[in-house]
Amino acid sequence: MAASNRDYYEVLGVSRDAGAEEIQRAYRRLARRWHPDLNKEPGAEERFKEISEAYQVLSDPDTRARYDRFGPAWQQAQAREGAASEAAGPFGGGGPFGGAGGRRVYVNTGGSGFGQGGFGAGGFGGADFEDLLGGLFGGAGRGGDGFGRMPGADREAEITLGVEDAYSGGQRRITLNTSGGPRSYEVNIPAGVTDGQRIRLAGQGGTGSGGGPAGDLYLVVRLAPHPRYRVQGRDVTVDLPVSPWEAALGASVPVETPGGPARVELPPGSSSGRRLRLRGRGLPNPRGPAGDLYAEVKIMVPPEPTPDERDLFRRLAEQSRFDPRVHGESKR
Missing domain, CATH: 2.60.260.20 (Urease metallochaperone UreE, N-terminal domain)
Structure with a gap:
């Protein structure tokens, strides 16, 4: 398990009293954005590991209770409390990665994609792994590349508008520099758009894989300085x-x-x-x-x-x- 010094609730962007569904939604949103096979930005893989680690702990009621009580020392506390379970192996019994709890989420510990190395059937292999892919990415099992249907990553870009354009709104044609070169988009600017507001272009983000849908493109509005x-x-x-x-x-x-x-x-x-x-x-x-x-x-x-x-x-x-x-x- 990757070592994270950050607060797990902060990693997922949820409050300490967040319910299980809110934690799951936050994880799915972040995983789509930072999965290393969808996001090629430097540091995406480490960010994805950190997100998955936080979800592993907070999605399990037992490990979450320990984390809430002991903070970063929750694993040491578990080791002290569960000497008897150590005989069953580091991931056996009721431990944080055992098969006795609910569905488990795999943390990628090496390479750029998902794998099953070293965890065995009692950990993240088998049905739990298949369930994760189907539930997280909307797939119906794995495809030929081992990932199933996966949506494209959401993208974000800034556009600059004059105050008059922000006031009146309307159709605008904008050109953005993308990794594949300049690309033009027809954008409907809402009348009264404000600085920092995001405009969503559905399906204009990263390309999906295995038949998955494309991600969305979010345009962040910046108002240009005005002489008046x-x-x-x-x-x-x-x-x-x-x-x-x-x-x-x-x-x-x-x-x-x-x-x-x-x-x-x-x-x-x-x-x-x-x-x-x-x-x-x-x-x-x-x-x-x-x-x-x-x-x-x-x-x-x-x-x-x-x-x-x-x-x-x-x-x-x-x-x-x-x-x-x-x-x-x-x-x-």
């Missing part, structure tokens, strides 16, 4: 440039949104940094309320004032008692 919009979740923030007199007197101001132009009511006496909310004008949400758009006030002054503008600003400076450095209090 700042996106957080489904909410969008945009700068709202206004003149000093609009900020002071209030105005109806046009604002650009990912869905097109809109107008926002600027209250009198607005300072830079004030955020005005346009409910529902952020990214749409097919399963709930849309995000909001926040227009952030940014007061702008004429870069090159005309003589008349200079005169007006000068007169305002002479007559106004407002001092922004004392937080809007009047001059004394």
Whole structure:
């Protein structure tokens, strides 16, 4: 059995109170992804061994109880408790790999594929091994390569979208560099897709073997930086440039949104940094309320004032008692 320093629950990605079915589902999902005959990434075989080891222990009520009690020292505790069972051999009796419990899962200890070396009929050979292949990979027995029907591995790739494309969605043609060279896909982008959201392309992943189905391709969305919009979740923030007199007197101001132009009511006496909310004008949400758009006030002054503008600003400076450095209090 491979030695793992990681917590078995962490390896399978389940909580410590997970039920048997949840543990089995987690194992099947991870095994499909990391099986060394489906996944050629460096380290896939070691990852698969670790996953299988964790499942071996947590799928058996007796060994799981020992692991929950003793942690990484569960095998030593079992050896102390089961001196009598040692006479039956290292894998006999009620031990973690014996034939007396439920179905067992094989841990590949050498080579890139499944094998039966060294375990015998009381361990992982015979019906238990056949049952594993049929139950895990949906097969009906072994094929000529010894594995039966096995689905292809799921794949993952990133795609970059502009904020406007994420807002509107629609059909897009994308090209990805794969191990077999560039490949194009027709993708339906959901309207309102967010950064980090995954889009599933069924059957576009790794090729199955023995007549097994192909895996899926998951496209992870990344939103490209935008010169105008700042996106957080489904909410969008945009700068709202206004003149000093609009900020002071209030105005109806046009604002650009990912869905097109809109107008926002600027209250009198607005300072830079004030955020005005346009409910529902952020990214749409097919399963709930849309995000909001926040227009952030940014007061702008004429870069090159005309003589008349200079005169007006000068007169305002002479007559106004407002001092922004004392937080809007009047001059004394």
